[in-house]
Amino acid sequence: MKETFKAYLDLLRAHFLPAWPLFFCSGLVLAFENYGGFSWPLVLKAAFIGTLGFEAGLVLNDYVDRNRDRLDVEYSLTKYWRPFKERPIPSGQISSKNALQTFFLLVGITSVLIFTLPFPHSLYVFAIMLYSFGVEAFYQVKKRDQKYPIAQLIGRTDLTLFPVAGYLCYGQPDMTVLLYIIFIYPWTMAHLGVNDLADIANDRARGMNSITVLYGEKGTLYWIAGFTLLHFLAAVPFLKTLGTTAMYGFMLGAGLLVIANLHLLIKMSPKASLFALPLYHASLLVYAVSIILDYAF
Numbered sequence: 001m002k003e004t005f006k007a008y009l010d011l012l013r014a015h016f017l018p019a020w021p022l023f024f025c026s027g028l029v030l031a032f033e034n035y036g037g038f039s040w041p042l043v044l045k046a047a048f049i050g051t052l053g054f055e056a057g058l059v060l061n062d063y064v065d066r067n068r069d070r071l072d073v074e075y076s077l078t079k080y081w082r083p084f085k086e087r088p089i090p091s092g093q094i095s096s097k098n099a100l101q102t103f104f105l106l107v108g109i110t111s112v113l114i115f116t117l118p119f120p121h122s123l124y125v126f127a128i129m130l131y132s133f134g135v136e137a138f139y140q141v142k143k144r145d146q147k148y149p150i151a152q153l154i155g156r157t158d159l160t161l162f163p164v165a166g167y168l169c170y171g172q173p174d175m176t177v178l179l180y181i182i183f184i185y186p187w188t189m190a191h192l193g194v195n196d197l198a199d200i201a202n203d204r205a206r207g208m209n210s211i212t213v214l215y216g217e218k219g220t221l222y223w224i225a226g227f228t229l230l231h232f233l234a235a236v237p238f239l240k241t242l243g244t245t246a247m248y249g250f251m252l253g254a255g256l257l258v259i260a261n262l263h264l265l266i267k268m269s270p271k272a273s274l275f276a277l278p279l280y281h282a283s284l285l286v287y288a289v290s291i292i293l294d295y296a297f
Contacts, residue, residue, distance in 0.1 A: 025043060030295070032295060052106050062088075068207070070090040076271075107129075132158035138154065145209070159184075161181070182238065185234075225264075244294070246290045246291050256283040
C-alpha cells in the first residue's frame, strides 16, 4: 500500500502541487480586480479546478508517452520532477489501465466543479480544459515525427491558457486575457527549451524531436534566450495593468531568469539546465504570488 501511494505521488508530481492553484488563481484575482467583488467559495472552487485539472494533464502526459518512457537512459530529470524518483507506469508500479482511470476520475471531478460555475463562465473554462488535453496529447505524439517545432509551439498553449481559465471563472474574454497570454506564452517556450536541454539523452533514445534534438545544444540556448527576451518585452504592456507589488514581483522573477540564462550561456550543457529549470519554476511562482498579493494589498 505504501509503495502504491508513493507511485501515485510520483504520477502526480505531488511536490509541485501547491504551484498549480496559485498560478490558476492569479488569473482569478485579476478578474476580481477588473470586475469587482470577491468570493472565498469561488477562490476555493477555482483552486480545486486548477489543481485537479492540471494533475489530470500530467497523468495524460505519462499515459500517452508510456511506451516511449521505457526507453529512458538518463534519470536526472525524472528525479527532479518525481518526489520518489520513479516513472510509475514504465516501472510497473501503476498499470496503464489504472493511470487512465485516474485521468478520467480527475477529469470527472474537475468537470463537475466547472459546471457549478455560472454560464457562460462554465463553458469558457470547460472548453479550455478540453482544448488543453487535446493539445497535450498532440504535443506528445507530434514531436515523434516532426521536422519543425510545431508540437512545441502549439502544445504549450495549454500552459499559457491555464491562468486564463482562472480569469474566466469570473471574468470575460477581454484585453487583460490577451495581455496575460502574450506575457506568459514566451515564458512557456523558454521553459520548454530548458526542459528539453536537460532531457536530450532521453529524447534521442525515445526518438522524440525536441528542441534540442532539432537544433542542438547551441540552438536551444538561442531559443531559450530569445523567448526569455520576448517574455521581458511582453511584460511591459501587461504590467501597466497591474500595481506596484506585481511590478516588484516581476523584477524578482526576471532576475531569476537572467541568472538562469547566464548560467546556461556560461556552462552550455544539459547539466546546466538542471540548475536553470528550478529558477524558471521559481519565477512563475513569484509572478503568481505577486499578482495575488497585488490584489490583496
